[in-house]
Amino acid sequence: MNLVIGAFTIGLILSLLSLGMLISFKMIKFTDITVDGSITLGASLTAVLIATGWNPWLATLMAFFAGLLAGAITGVLHTKFKIQEILAGILMMTALYSINLRIMGRSNIPLLDTGSVSSQTEQLLTTISGGADKMNVFGWEVPVADMGALFSSLVLSLLLAIVLNYFLKTHFGTVLRATGNNPQMVRAQGVNNNTMVVFSLALSNGLVALSGAILAQYQGFADVQMGIGMMVWGLASIIIGEALVGKSSIGMTITGAILGTILFRLLIAIALRWGLNPNDLKLVTAVFVFLALVAPAMFKNLGKRLQKVRSHANNQ
Amino acid sequence: MLTINNISKTFFPGTINEVKALRKVSLQIKEGSFTAIIGTNGSGKSTLLNAIAGTFIPDEGSIKIDGTEISRWPEYKRARMIGRVFQNPFAGSAADMTIAENIVMAMRRGQSRPLKIAVHKNIKAAIAEKVQMLKMGLEDRLDNPIGTLSGGQRQALTLLMATWLKPKLLLLDEHTAALDPKSAAKVAELTKIIIEQEKLTALMVTHSMQQAVDLPDRIVMMHRGQIVEDLRDEMKHRVRVPDLLETFNIIQKRELFDESVARLMKEQYI
Structure with a gap:
């Protein structure tokens, strides 16, 4: 049960990353690898601020702003200086590696016995359970701290999902979605598509940094390496989500991204439990994303070929 | 209304692919008039339209709308x-978005985009x-992605x-x-109706x-980046295909004639 709760909590925290990547990868169709750097940026900045005694909420908010800035720079590199999107992301990600080391002053900062964004929820749950440090959930004894983290990440990601859903349906959000679809059309409607790209990347990386900030507080440390491969994990989550609920509306797409992230974390937890070497995790994820990207086209081709074979057979 | 004064545009200047797409083109369009630009391939007619739309900045000359x-x-x-309608019927709308969403964007062309829900009941x-x-039955399909429509339907919506x-x-x-041909005739008819109803000033390359x-x-x-003929009023009414x-x-x-004569002269004198 602890395993499941842990996977759910991390899944919910990382769903903010998936929501951020939904904006860049799905809405404006920008393959943004800044993500690998900005999630660490969020984590490292929050860790340092909390370690120096900042309020965890304020520290988390600062991480969001730092992510905004990082994403905006990637956007400017691409739109203003005409650098290819992948390269713009790689430049920013590489720069962020040094920046993150500068922020932390070393490669790892532990957060032990410091407050976090789920402190209040934990206190509330402790009061409810009458001061015990374990509580009964459907017959399982679960540490109150774990439940607190689960609840606060649940509330946070639901809240952000609702705000994002509303935002994407506004006049501004509608144009944002059109930017990835048809930039020429967006210009013809009087909107600077480059500005929309910069804004979207900023918002996207802001959410990613937010995810990193909360992740650092949950796992109790920030590490300069923690962002490696996060973008591919986000992609995997989005793909799973799309397979789960389709993309019939914005609400469904957002729901899918969150569910996909949770399911992906559960799958990882199960695979690790069954003895998958953690070192192989990123390879397995990469292969999975590869398959998910090529499978639809492959099935289509296969279907066409089968049809051909059949029509041949019928003709003869 | 629209005053174009001596605009020129050279693509790839100084290279072997240099194209003088527009050479000192001047044109005045009156308010409420409907002008067609015709010409052979590469005559500069689409380039002229793109210069007005702002796809590129002309090398020289001025373009004024209402001064x-x-x-x-x-x-x-x-x-x-x-307002623009493109040759490619897919260029004027966002394929993955619904008809209603596409139109809602056009309802605020060039205006601010507030943080209010865009597509609501009213x-x-x-x-x-x-x-x-449009008489295409699209009013019942407002929530369908515009990419599911035919080229003719999309072009009609882009016009709208x-x-x-x-x-x-x-x-x-x-x-x-x-x-x-059938959709083309339909869109041409719609074009005429809308331009007459709304008393629009229009410029059409065809x-x-x-x-x-x-x-x-x-x-x-137009021919070779210049305006070579301008038929209006009485002249236009009399002209046939x-x-x-x-x-x-x-x-x-x-x-x-010019080119062959030039070659002849070259052979004889150089």
Whole structure:
């Protein structure tokens, strides 16, 4: 049960990353690898601020702003200086590696016995359970701290999902979605598509940094390496989500991204439990994303070929 | 209304691919007039339209709409004054988004985009009412992605979108050329109706001589980046398709003659 709760909590925290990547990868169709750097940026900045005694909420908010800035720079590199999107992301990600080391002053900062964004929820749950440090959930004894983290990440990601859903349906959000679809059309409607790209990347990386900030507080440390491969994990989550609920509306797409992230974390937890070497995790994820990207086209081709074979057979 | 003064544009200057697409083109369009631009391939007619729309900045010359100099403005800023329909029927709308979402974007062309829900009931009713006039049955499919429609349907909607907020100038860039004959006729008819109803000022590039004779009230003929013929008023009313073809022939013959004579002279004197 602890395993499941842990996977759910991390899944919910990382769903903010998936929501951020939904904006860049799905809405404006920008393959943004800044993500690998900005999630660490969020984590490292929050860790340092909390370690120096900042309020965890304020520290988390600062991480969001730092992510905004990082994403905006990637956007400017691409739109203003005409650098290819992948390269713009790689430049920013590489720069962020040094920046993150500068922020932390070393490669790892532990957060032990410091407050976090789920402190209040934990206190509330402790009061409810009458001061015990374990509580009964459907017959399982679960540490109150774990439940607190689960609840606060649940509330946070639901809240952000609702705000994002509303935002994407506004006049501004509608144009944002059109930017990835048809930039020429967006210009013809009087909107600077480059500005929309910069804004979207900023918002996207802001959410990613937010995810990193909360992740650092949950796992109790920030590490300069923690962002490696996060973008591919986000992609995997989005793909799973799309397979789960389709993309019939914005609400469904957002729901899918969150569910996909949770399911992906559960799958990882199960695979690790069954003895998958953690070192192989990123390879397995990469292969999975590869398959998910090529499978639809492959099935289509296969279907066409089968049809051909059949029509041949019928003709003869 | 629209005053174009001596604009020139050279693509790839100084290279072997240098193209003088526009050479000191001047043109004045009156408020409420409908002008067709015709010409052979590479004559600069689409380039002229793109210069007005802001796809590129001309090398020299000025473009004014109602006295405002716009030749240095970026494309998106000019969209405040200009509505456009493209040759590619897929270029004017966002394929993955619904009909209603596409139209809602056009309802605020060149205006601010507030953080309010874009597609709601009242707006949808207003959209359905106007889409009905296309007589394509699209008013019942407002929530379908626009990418599921045919080229003709999409072009008709793009036309509606471009004129939803009355533009100071409507630019039509061979907007029926990529459609099947039936859809092309339908879109041409809609174009005429909308332009007459809304009393729009329009500039249309076309390959179809018939369209140039039927729809507008003025015909401008371009060749090699210059305006070579300008038919209006009485002249335009009398002109028929064979006359236009004849004019084309004369221009092309004149040019052939020039080149062959030049070669002859070269052989004899150099």
